[in-house]
Amino acid sequence: MTSLKAGLLSARSYLTILIGFLIGFAIVLWVEHQMPKRVETTEGIILSKNFPPLPQSRDLTFDEAVWARVAWQYFINNTQLNGLVNAQDGKPWFSLWSTGSYLLATISARQLNIISTQEFDQRVAAAIVTLSALPVQPGELPASAYHADTLEPIATAVAPAVDIARLLVPLQVLQWRYPQHAFAVSELLARWQLAALLQTGAPQGANLPVNRWLLRDDDPRGSYGYRLYAAMMLRMINTRTGLAVSQPPDGIKMVEIDGIAVPDEGLRTPWGKQPSLISLPYLLSGLELGFDARSGEIAWRIMQIQQQRTGEASRRPAISTDYAEQAPDFVSALPGEQPLPRNEQLDNPPPEPLTTHPLSSTRSAFSWYALFRNRWSEEQRQHMLPMLAPGRGWKAGFNPDNSINDRIDADTNAVVLESLTYISHGQLLCLACLWSPAEAAPETNQRVSAE
Amino acid sequence: MKQAIHFPSLTVYRRLCVLARLLRLPVLTRLPLLHVLVRLSKLPVLALLLLPGLAGAVSLPAADYPVRHGDLTPREMAMAKNAWQYFVANTQPKTGLVNAVNKYPSTTMWDSASYLAALTAARELKIIDKAEFDRRLLQFMGTLNKLVLFRNEMPNKAYNTITAQKVDYMNKPGEIGFSAIDIGRMLMWLKIIKERYPEYGNSIDNVVLGWDFTHVVDDCGTLYGAYVDPNKQTHYVQEGRLGYEEYAAAGFQQWGFSTCQGSRPEPYALADIYCVLVPYDSRDPRLTNQHNYVVTESYLLHGLEMGWDKGDDREDSPRNYSHPWMKDFADRVYQAQENRYMITGTLTARSEHQLDKAPYFVYDTVFSDGFNWNTITDKGKYVPETAAISLKAAMGMWALWDSPYTDRLLDTIENADEEGKGYYEGLYENGDGPIKEFTANNNGIMLEALLFKKEGKLLKFNTDNPRKPEFAPSLWERRLVDLFEPNNDRRNRPFLEVTPPVKTWCDQTGTAVRSAPSCKACKCASCKNEDAPVKLPPVATSCLKQ
Numbered sequence: 001m002t003s004l005k006a007g008l009l010s011a012r013s014y015l016t017i018l019i020g021f022l023i024g025f026a027i028v029l030w031v032e033h034q035m036p037k038r039v040e041t042t043e044g045i046i047l048s049k050n051f052p053p054l055p056q057s058r059d060l061t062f063d064e065a066v067w068a069r070v071a072w073q074y075f076i077n078n079t080q081l082n083g084l085v086n087a088q089d090g091k092p093w094f095s096l097w098s099t100g101s102y103l104l105a106t107i108s109a110r111q112l113n114i115i116s117t118q119e120f121d122q123r124v125a126a127a128i129v130t131l132s133a134l135p136v137q138p139g140e141l142p143a144s145a146y147h148a149d150t151l152e153p154i155a156t157a158v159a160p161a162v163d164i165a166r167l168l169v170p171l172q173v174l175q176w177r178y179p180q181h182a183f184a185v186s187e188l189l190a191r192w193q194l195a196a197l198l199q200t201g202a203p204q205g206a207n208l209p210v211n212r213w214l215l216r217d218d219d220p221r222g223s224y225g226y227r228l229y230a231a232m233m234l235r236m237i238n239t240r241t242g243l244a245v246s247q248p249p250d251g252i253k254m255v256e257i258d259g260i261a262v263p264d265e266g267l268r269t270p271w272g273k274q275p276s277l278i279s280l281p282y283l284l285s286g287l288e289l290g291f292d293a294r295s296g297e298i299a300w301r302i303m304q305i306q307q308q309r310t311g312e313a314s315r316r317p318a319i320s321t322d323y324a325e326q327a328p329d330f331v332s333a334l335p336g337e338q339p340l341p342r343n344e345q346l347d348n349p350p351p352e353p354l355t356t357h358p359l360s361s362t363r364s365a366f367s368w369y370a371l372f373r374n375r376w377s378e379e380q381r382q383h384m385l386p387m388l389a390p391g392r393g394w395k396a397g398f399n400p401d402n403s404i405n406d407r408i409d410a411d412t413n414a415v416v417l418e419s420l421t422y423i424s425h426g427q428l429l430c431l432a433c434l435w436s437p438a439e440a441a442p443e444t445n446q447r448v449s450a451e
Numbered sequence: 452m453k454q455a456i457h458f459p460s461l462t463v464y465r466r467l468c469v470l471a472r473l474l475r476l477p478v479l480t481r482l483p484l485l486h487v488l489v490r491l492s493k494l495p496v497l498a499l500l501l502l503p504g505l506a507g508a509v510s511l512p513a514a515d516y517p518v519r520h521g522d523l524t525p526r527e528m529a530m531a532k533n534a535w536q537y538f539v540a541n542t543q544p545k546t547g548l549v550n551a552v553n554k555y556p557s558t559t560m561w562d563s564a565s566y567l568a569a570l571t572a573a574r575e576l577k578i579i580d581k582a583e584f585d586r587r588l589l590q591f592m593g594t595l596n597k598l599v600l601f602r603n604e605m606p607n608k609a610y611n612t613i614t615a616q617k618v619d620y621m622n623k624p625g626e627i628g629f630s631a632i633d634i635g636r637m638l639m640w641l642k643i644i645k646e647r648y649p650e651y652g653n654s655i656d657n658v659v660l661g662w663d664f665t666h667v668v669d670d671c672g673t674l675y676g677a678y679v680d681p682n683k684q685t686h687y688v689q690e691g692r693l694g695y696e697e698y699a700a701a702g703f704q705q706w707g708f709s710t711c712q713g714s715r716p717e718p719y720a721l722a723d724i725y726c727v728l729v730p731y732d733s734r735d736p737r738l739t740n741q742h743n744y745v746v747t748e749s750y751l752l753h754g755l756e757m758g759w760d761k762g763d764d765r766e767d768s769p770r771n772y773s774h775p776w777m778k779d780f781a782d783r784v785y786q787a788q789e790n791r792y793m794i795t796g797t798l799t800a801r802s803e804h805q806l807d808k809a810p811y812f813v814y815d816t817v818f819s820d821g822f823n824w825n826t827i828t829d830k831g832k833y834v835p836e837t838a839a840i841s842l843k844a845a846m847g848m849w850a851l852w853d854s855p856y857t858d859r860l861l862d863t864i865e866n867a868d869e870e871g872k873g874y875y876e877g878l879y880e881n882g883d884g885p886i887k888e889f890t891a892n893n894n895g896i897m898l899e900a901l902l903f904k905k906e907g908k909l910l911k912f913n914t915d916n917p918r919k920p921e922f923a924p925s926l927w928e929r930r931l932v933d934l935f936e937p938n939n940d941r942r943n944r945p946f947l948e949v950t951p952p953v954k955t956w957c958d959q960t961g962t963a964v965r966s967a968p969s970c971k972a973c974k975c976a977s978c979k980n981e982d983a984p985v986k987l988p989p990v991a992t993s994c995l996k997q
Contacts, residue, residue: 062509065726065994069794113993391796424996 045252045294052300055373060112060424067388071416072114074393074408075105080148083126089392089408092148096163101414103127103170104288104428107177108417111425121181124174128184132191140193161197165230169288172233173429194237198244224252224263225281225298232289258308260301277302283367287418290427291371303368307376359405361397362387363415370419509990511727513782513789516852518754518769519904523576530846530865531901535578537873537894538569547590548612552805553872553889556612557622560633563595564640565895568909571644572898575906588644592654596661601677602685604663605629606637631667631674631690635699639756639910642705645925646913656926659706664943668703672711692741693719693732694749697777701753704762705910707931707945716776716985722818725790726994728987729783731818742831745818747788748802748896750781751847755899758908761982765912776985783989785848787817789856791824797880800845800860805876806837807888813837815877839877839886842867843896850900 008015060068078086087098094102103124110120134151137143143153144160171189175182227245235242255264262277282299285291291299362384369381386404387395393413396405418428426433523531541550551562558566570591574584594615601607607617608627619625638659645655666687667675676690691699693716700713721728722745732743753759758769759778772778788799801824803814810828815838819825826838842864849857867885868874873894875885903909930936931944938944 059995061995062511062726062990065990066790066793069725069790073794073796388793389796390793 068420071413074413082130094148095145096159096167098410100166101410105414105417108421111421162230165233168233225278229281286371288428359397363412366419370422511786511989513786516854519853533868534894534897543612546594546615560637562891564636565892567640568899569895572902601629628677631676632699635702639702674713692743698749723991724787727787744814744816746802747844754851755903756909800840802841802844804841805888838880841877843893846897846900850903
């Protein structure tokens with residue numbers, strides 16, 4: 001006995017180390033357990049059995065009609081004389097992405113009868129003329145952002161492919177549904193060397209027929225979802241691009257959250273408590289181009305994860321699928337922006353990555369509300385009522401600490417309009433949605449207001 | 452609202468009374484089954500049972516905002532006291548009349564009625580005591596009774612508040628005609644005061660007995676105003692457009708006149724204003740020289756004073772609006788303004804109002820002469836730069852629609868007053884600040900809206916409920932049934948309607964009900980079935996579906 005005791009005593013330092021190892025190992029196991037499971041899959045994503053029935057188009061409610069007009073007010077307030085619209089309330093810059101939002105908002109406003117045919121035609125014509133007049137960068141492609149009043153490029157970078165894809169959506173809709181603008185759209189597209197859009201990546205391999213589409217690492221819209229959304233438009237540029245954009249990057253990485261596998265977009269926090277999900281590109285696909293099996297299924301899975309985590313029964317934290325998009329750095333170079341004093345510029349840490357600003361956004365709430373109508377999406381939309389800013393449009397959403405993110409921008413307000421159009425008319429780009437019951441002649445004693 | 456209900460001849464009526472007494476049942480002479488059904492269908496549960504198809508129908512949010520009710524908060528009391536300051540500063544000691552506009556010694560029947568409203572509110576809200584109230588009202592009633600009438604008929608359009616002489620538009624002695632709309636509002640307030648304070652019943656009845664109604668209301672219940680042309684000829688012309696016309700008619704109705712034509716909403720049409728279908732008078736302004744203003748004021752006065760009830764509705768329940776369409780139309784006018792705020796961000800509470808500069812008076816409308824949000828002078832000149840938040844409209848909307856929007860309106864106007872002068876007329880929509888003018892009408896309506904919050908519908912039937920055993924007909928009623936009173940016919944006084952279960956009335960002896968001539972109503976075919984609810988879509992279909 002004594003020898004064991006003495007032995008233990010003399011081995012105490014080794015024992016301590018062993019126990020330390022065990023504790024450390026336990027922690028690692030625990031963390032591993034907390035991490036969502038990640039799998040790489042090459043299988044396609046197919047519709048699950050519980051995919052909900054598609055909602056029927058229905059009339060708007062009175063409230064919805066007012067909400068749509070509130071959203072449209074943003075574009076009234078921010079239209080420049082040249083026919084384009086600020087990306088952010090009162091800030092005179094725009095990107096091709098935000099211009100896509102504007103044109104889609106205009107199409108929606110026409111569909112919802114907020115603006116007359118005449119105003120629609122004038123706005124669209126002015127926007128296309130101004131887009132055609134944009135100075136292009138070397139390579140005959142537009143820049144990523146412009147001063148909205150002077151049309152000077154703000155940065156020399158060429159517009160990201162995803163932004164151009166977004167602008168192509170409304171241009172495509174115009175060609176199908178509003179043929180009076182089709183010629184102008186073709187002329188505009190002829191100005192830009194879209195064929196060169198994806199050839200700036202890796203060098204052309206001798207035996208590879210096409211490049212793989214590589215997105216820049218720092219592209220804030222570089223995720224799988226955006227890729228999927230953009231590919232639907234970009235593939236129409238030409239065969240080479242079509243092949244490039246439709247190749248999946250390297251198999252799809254999936255991450256399993258609450259037993260549901262969704263595309264892995266990385267982790268937002270080192271502890272893995274907050275896996276990254278991005279919903280916007282899937283939602284935009286649904287509202288504008290219509291779901292395909294892949295985007296529809298992914299959107300549905302993301303919604304299920306969110307839905308499971310919002311109920312009172314769930315003790316797991318809600319997962320945000322929205323990350324605040326900051327205005328580009330160069331926006332501080334805009335006239336009217338207060339430049340920072342030099343010392344402050346140096347002391348300031350580099351801007352936090354976008355990934356640290358999750359929020360629950362107005363645009364997602366409205367999109368869920370339009371695409372999957374159930375009690376959860378209804379609550380989401382209800383929750384966003386405080387975002388209505390009379391006379392200005394809709395604010396972005398709630399910050400994670402539940403304070404209001406009072407940024408007002410073209411994207412949010414466009415998505416509100418698109419969602420309401422989806423409710424009453426279905427997706428925006430559609431060949432068989434054009435039929436509508438014969439319009440009853442308006443009663444003679446009803447006037448249409450135009451203030 | 453009843454057009455010339457014919458009274459059964461006296462003997463038949465007596466028989467009915469006896470029958471009723473035997474059966475201990477009220478005599479149901481005028482409650483047709485249809486009416487009962489309409490009443491019942493107002494109950495939401497029954498409406499759901501009866502009209503399942505309508506359950507999901509579109510309705511305006513305004514229809515579900517309750518009216519405000521409760522004791523005044525210290526903040527609201529402070530507002531009431533501020534508004535009363537106008538009347539402290541502008542009462543003329545010699546006549547007891549109040550200047551319609553600050554320091555300008557002229558007034559009209561409309562503005563004097565607003566003074567009566569302010570006086571009632573001040574007493575009920577305990578800003579003044581009964582002694583002060585009596586001192587003011589005794590002098591006012593004396594002056595009102597002695598006013599020299601236009602052509603010995605009705606009160607002139609304007610009077611000098613210092614001398615109580617009838618005056619023209621320049622406040623010079625002269626006569627210019629009478630306004631049925633102004634008189635309607637005065638009749639409404641005389642009735643309210645008579646019901647609330649029966650001690651003033653006789654002096655009020657004496658005033659009304661002194662008026663000659665020959666030209667102001669015709670057999671079909673159309674209201675007429677009078678004007679004098681440059682050749683000194685008097686013309687009587689139909690007066691009033693949708694809203695004001697029906698409000699004024701309600702005042703005449705309270706005194707027993709049948710105002711069928713004036714009380715019907717027709718002819719009207721609907722304008723699409725931010726998706727709300729707002730009714731406007733569709734008589735052509737080019738032909739009639741009267742603009743079809745749609746403003747808040749007429750609807751809100753009906754709401755405050757009549758509770759959007761029918762004239763004979765003695766119930767006081769705040770959730771029951773028995774008038775067939777007034778609440779519905781009022782909701783539309785309100786909703787258009789709230790929508791304008793939500794969409795464009797412009798705080799909107801529109802009414803007619805004074806200005807502190809030329810053209811001095813504008814109709815600042817929701818709709819008129821074919822345009823939304825039109826602001827015009829009485830000549831029809833377009834003056835959009837004078838558009839303003841009217842304080843009385845804002846306050847009235849606050850009282851009648853409890854909503855976040857009207858909270859915002861009250862926050863906006865709360866301190867727009869000047870010490871010792873009362874509240875400003877309005878706040879310019881374009882940001883030019885307050886309209887530095889003070890009026891009896893503005894401050895009076897603000898006070899009346901605050902009183903509404905405390906007490907609900909301001910017309911409180913009290914003394915002349917014929918159902919009560921202690922009912923005693925007033926001077927006015929006794930005179931109307933006096934067959935030997937020559938002025939009844941000469942002055943076109945109404946044929947009294949007998950309220951159904953008039954037991955005590957029946958017990959009277961020596962009086963007879965004066966019957967209307969047998970074919971009085973046959974000229975007015977359009978006056979049947981006035982209680983039929985007006986069913987209109989509230990929202991423009993173009994907003995909901997293309």
